[in-house]
Amino acid sequence: VKLELDNxxxxxLHNALANxxxxxxxxxxRTSYSTIFNEGLDFTTVLLDPDGQLVAEKNYTPxxxxxxxxxxRWTLEELGRDFFAPGDVVVHNDPYRGNCHLPEHMMVKPxxxxxxxxxxxxxxxxxxxxxxxxxxxxxxxxxxVYQEGLRLPPVKLIEGGKYNEHVWRIVLANxxxxxxxxxxxxxxxxxxxxxxxxxxxxxxxxxxATVLEGAQxxxxxxxxxxxxxxxxxxDGAYEATTEVEDDGVGREPFGVRARVVIRGDEVIVDYxxxxxxxxxxxxxxxxxxxxSAYNAVFCVTDPLSDIPRNSGCYRPxxxxxxxxxxxxxxxxxxxxxxxxxxxxxxxxxLLRALAGATPGLVAAASGGSSSNLLFGGVHPETGEYYSNxxxxxxxxxxxxxxxxxxxxxxxxxxxxxxxxxxxxxxxPLQTLEYRLVAGSGGAGRHRGGLATQRTxxxxxxxxxxxxxxxxxxxxxxxxxxxxxxxxxxLLVRRRGEDEFRPFDDVFSLASPTKFTNVVLREGDELRYxxxxxxxxxxxxxxxxxxxxxxxxxxxxx
Amino acid sequence: xxxxxxxxxxxxxHHERYVHCDVCGRLIPSRxxxxxxxxxxxxxxxxxxxxxxxxxxxxxxxxxS
Numbered sequence: 004v005k006l007e008l009d010n011x012x013x014x015x016l017h018n019a020l021a022n023x024x025x026x027x028x029x030x031x032x033r034t035s036y037s038t039i040f041n042e043g044l045d046f047t048t049v050l051l052d053p054d055g056q057l058v059a060e061k062n063y064t065p066x067x068x069x070x071x072x073x074x075x076r077w078t079l080e081e082l083g084r085d086f087f088a089p090g091d092v093v094v095h096n097d098p099y100r101g102n103c104h105l106p107e108h109m110m111v112k113p114x115x116x117x118x119x120x121x122x123x124x125x126x127x128x129x130x131x132x133x134x135x136x137x138x139x140x141x142x143x144x145x146x147x148v149y150q151e152g153l154r155l156p157p158v159k160l161i162e163g164g165k166y167n168e169h170v171w172r173i174v175l176a177n178x179x180x181x182x183x184x185x186x187x188x189x190x191x192x193x194x195x196x197x198x199x200x201x202x203x204x205x206x207x208x209x210x211x212a213t214v215l216e217g218a219q220x221x222x223x224x225x226x227x228x229x230x231x232x233x234x235x236x237x238d239g240a241y242e243a244t245t246e247v248e249d250d251g252v253g254r255e256p257f258g259v260r261a262r263v264v265i266r267g268d269e270v271i272v273d274y275x276x277x278x279x280x281x282x283x284x285x286x287x288x289x290x291x292x293x294x295s296a297y298n299a300v301f302c303v304t305d306p307l308s309d310i311p312r313n314s315g316c317y318r319p320x321x322x323x324x325x326x327x328x329x330x331x332x333x334x335x336x337x338x339x340x341x342x343x344x345x346x347x348x349x350x351x352x353l354l355r356a357l358a359g360a361t362p363g364l365v366a367a368a369s370g371g372s373s374s375n376l377l378f379g380g381v382h383p384e385t386g387e388y389y390s391n392x393x394x395x396x397x398x399x400x401x402x403x404x405x406x407x408x409x410x411x412x413x414x415x416x417x418x419x420x421x422x423x424x425x426x427x428x429x430x431p432l433q434t435l436e437y438r439l440v441a442g443s444g445g446a447g448r449h450r451g452g453l454a455t456q457r458t459x460x461x462x463x464x465x466x467x468x469x470x471x472x473x474x475x476x477x478x479x480x481x482x483x484x485x486x487x488x489x490x491x492x493l494l495v496r497r498r499g500e501d502e503f504r505p506f507d508d509v510f511s512l513a514s515p516t517k518f519t520n521v522v523l524r525e526g527d528e529l530r531y532x533x534x535x536x537x538x539x540x541x542x543x544x545x546x547x548x549x550x551x552x553x554x555x556x557x558x559x560x
Numbered sequence: 561x562x563x564x565x566x567x568x569x570x571x572x573x574h575h576e577r578y579v580h581c582d583v584c585g586r587l588i589p590s591r592x593x594x595x596x597x598x599x600x601x602x603x604x605x606x607x608x609x610x611x612x613x614x615x616x617x618x619x620x621x622x623x624x625s
Contacts, residue, residue, distance in 0.1 A: 073586070080589035099578055101587060264616070271612070275621055289586050321612055326580035334578045 006209040008217050013224065016209075016217040017311045020059035023201040024048045027126065027194035028061040034193050036186030037131040039392050042425055043418040046128030047071065048194055050202065051111070053120045055079050056314040058218045066103060066346055066415035067127045068297045069290030072314065073101030074109040075125065078157040084120065087113040090164030092192055095157040096133070098148060098288045099334050104342035105151045106133050106140055106392070108188075110160065112195035114202050116211050122218075124198030126191040130184060132379070132390040134177040136519065137469040139377025139392045143251035143517035145284045145337040153177040161192065179379060180390045218313075226315030230268035232304035233319055236360050240264045243356035245348055247329075248476040250283030251340065251517035256477070257281055257329060259349065263299075263356045272296035272353065273323040274330040283517070284471070286332035287341035287349070292324040295346050298415060299353035303364040340471045340517075343373035343394070347413040351400065351479070358482060363403045367445065368479035370397025370454060370534035372491060373413050374472035383431055383463045391430055396420045398444050398452035398488050398536030400479065406549075407452030407536035409439055420455075431463035432529075440489065440532060442560045445478075447485030447538020448545050453558060454489055454535040461527045468521050470506070474534035475516040485538030491516060498526030562607040564595030581605035582624050583613045597623060 006012045027048035032041050039045045044063040052058050055075035062068070077100045078086075078093060087093070096108045109127040113120055133140045133152035140152040148154065153174065159167050174188075175181035206214050241263045246256045260276035272292075280286045287295075300320050301308075310316060324331040329345065332338050351368040358365045374397060379390030396410030412418045423434045435458040444451035470493055478487035493516045494503035507515040523529065553559045568591050571577045579588045586605045593604040597613070600623060604610055 077587075077589045080591070099576075099587065100589070271616055273616075273620070289580075289584075292585075321608075321616075322584055322586075323612075323617060324585040326585045331580070331585040333580070 004208050006213050006217070008213065008220055013217060013221055016214065017059070017221055019205055020050055023198055024050055024059045024061040026201065027124065027198045028063065030194040030197050031126060031128065031190045035190035036183045038421050038425055038429065039129055039131045040187055040190060042421045043394070045416065045418050046126060048198065049125040050198060051075055051123040051125055052215070052218055053122050055123070056222060058122065058221065058313055060312055062312060064416055064418060065298050066294050066342060067107065069293035070101065070103040070107060070109065071125065071127055072317070073290045075111055075123065077101035078111065082157055087120070088163055089113070089115045090161065091159050092161035092195060093157050094155055094160040096155045098338050100156055101290060103288055103291050103294065104339045105148065105154060106130055106339065110191045110195060112199055114199045116203060116206055121202060121206065121211060121215065124195040124202065126194045128187070128191060129392070130187055131392045132178050132180045132183060134179065137377060138179055138379030138390040138467055139469060141339055141375050141377045141392065141469055141471045142519045143284065143340065143469060143471045143514070144519045145339065146252060146282050147335040148337055149335060151284065151337055151339050160188065179388055221311055222313050222315040224315065225311050225313050226318050228310045229304060229316045230319045233265065233270055234268040236265050236303070238265050238267065239360060241356040241359040243352050245352045246477055247285060247345065247348060248473050249514055249517065250281035250285040251471065251514055252283035254513060259329060259352060261352050261356050263353060265360060269319040269321060270300050271321045271323060274328065275323060275325055277328045277330050280327055280329055280332045280336050284337035284340040285329065285345050286336050286338045287330045287345050288338050289324050289331045291342050291346050292330040292349065293322045294415065295349035295353060296320055296322050298350050299357060302354065303357050303361050306364060343375055344471060344473055346415045347371040347373070350414045355482065362483065365482070366402045367400035367447065367451060367482035367485045367537035367539045368488065369400040369407070369414055369536050370474060370488060371413065371479050372397065372472040372474045372534055373416060374491060374531070374533045375470065376531060377469040378430070378466055380463055380466045389430060393421060394418065395457065395531065395533050396455050397533035398454045400536045401447050401449035401451050401485060401539035403539060406450045407444060409453040410455045411452060431461065431466060432459040433462050435460055435528065440535065441557050443489035443535030444558065445481050445486040445488040445536060445538035446542035447481055448540025449538065450553065451488045451536030451538050454533045456530065456532040459529045459531065461523045461525055464525050466523050468523060469519045470516055472516050479534055479537040481537040482539050484541035486542060488535030488537040491534040492530070492532040494530040495523070496528040498524060503530050562595065562610045564593045564604065564607060564610050566591050567594050579603065581609055583609040583617055
């Protein structure tokens with residue numbers, strides 16, 4: 004079939020490529036073993052050109068925007084294009100080779116036609132357990148990357164269509180739940196196989212040269228549209244600062260500074276002046292700082308996600324993230340929490356800065372914490388080791404147009420909440436309550452979204468838990484007179500006791516919400532409360548009918 | 561207009577080395593874009609960072625220490 008690369012033809016091609024990425028994502032969702040994939044959707048699937056440029060994506064998780072091009076670029080530069088042969092699958096999770104943090108695993112499979120490289124099918128996802136000092140691989144007290152799990156530079160997991168058993172054996176020996184890794188890795192590989200087949204079918208239908216040329220035109224089209232959207236914003240330098248409560252190792256807060264410069268059709272996101280990197284795992288890698296910048300810029304330039312998302316969208320956005328700071332950790336600093344808990348605050352910070360340029364398109368601070376809860380142990384019903392990485396919805400920040408969403412995961416994760424039934428079926432935790440927290444949204448002309456609370460009872464003889472979340476001390480900030488959202492809390496009631504108390508009180512920890520390997524016993528109860536979203540605009544300007552609705556529906560007390 | 565040149569970063573499979581771009585901060589895989597600012601040599605990840613250095617970073621923050 005002849006495909007004319009005019010506007011209609013490019014639209015057809017874009018939809019075809021985007022649907023391949025979407026089908027790859029469905030394969031991952033339906034074939035994976037871990038709840039973080041099949042319930043949480045903590046992954047993204049992509050198609051890339053032979054140079055590693057993003058062509059199309061199914062982006063469930065925006066936090067991976069920075070890691071995808073950088074991990075692939077690193078692989079191509081370090082190993083060379085000749086490293087790839089038909090049937091190979093390369094895996095890579097190294098934060099010091101362009102990845103966002105250790106649990107995220109990027110896999111790519113080259114797609115060849117008649118010996119010519121057409122591009123790559125790619126999948127990046129959060130593997131729920133990758134070893135290290137804590138089950139679930141979120142060590143809140145880690146002081147170097149070596150404590151966070153198994154690091155894989157780009158290596159072939161599949162070579163010429165056959166298992167590279169040496170690599171598999173290393174991986175499976177180092178992850179606590181190798182069966183899950185086996186299943187989730189195969190879900191990713193299955194997605195890549197589907198991507199490869201569909202891309203080959205597309206080049207059967209249209210010729211390969213047309214598809215490759217069309218992909219480059221789509222990238223150019225997106226860049227042109229993104230530049231036009233940026234150019235519509237007023238030029239200027241817009242600044243904001245924020246404070247983060249602690250790094251998991253010390254008790255001191257640290258600061259982040261952002262300067263967003265809009266000049267013509269490009270944006271510079273400059274983090275100069277941010278705190279030096281911290282000892283604990285709240286540092287970001289460069290690509291996380293980049294993802295945050297893309298996220299915030301896309302929110303104000305393309306709020307309806309109308310521009311085809313590919314490498315062209317990223318080109319007008321420049322990042323300055325000084326190495327050795329909290330936004331760009333130097334080796335061997337830890338970084339697992341930077342991706343999950345500093346990143347949402349960076350996005351909030353950048354939106355706050357951009358409020359100076361485009362007040363109608365930004366939002367007040369969201370809860371801003373993934374509220375990571377990790378647990379593991381031997382399941383009493385199966386006798387097998389289990390581990391889970393759990394996050395939950397919090398309140399989203401209100402905007403100029405609407406109240407913040409309730410029970411929504413962070414802006415960078417965009418993931419789904421795990422249902423109670425799944426939780427109880429798989430893990431020895433009984434859910435005693437799961438609800439919205441009345442009054443947790445910051446007041447404002449538009450109210451912040453509500454936080455969630457789960458109370459869970461341990462039903463196994465023992466269960467090891469770790470946590471990495473914050474907004475326990477510093478509340479999410481309101482915007483334009485809006486009030487802060489409620490703070491988070493993580494509480495425990497030991498069996499036989501009357502009251503819930505903070506973990507740091509009960510277990511003598513440095514932080515109430517960042518800790519590693521605390522052992523709970525059967526009958527102990529855990530109360531897990533996420534932060535609320537902040538309000539937008541003065542509360543006295545809130546519509547009175549909305550106030551009545553809030554009271555009737557129990558949103559406020 | 562850029563004035564720099566590509567130079568390989570010496571690294572072998574058995575020797576880990578981490579080099580950040582002096583301008584944007586990105587880790588550099590295998591080759592650096594080296595350019596001069598007076599008698600100072602700057603390591604960058606790509607030619608666009610040379611432009612970014614001269615038209616934004618240096619005027620705003622000064623030369624890297």
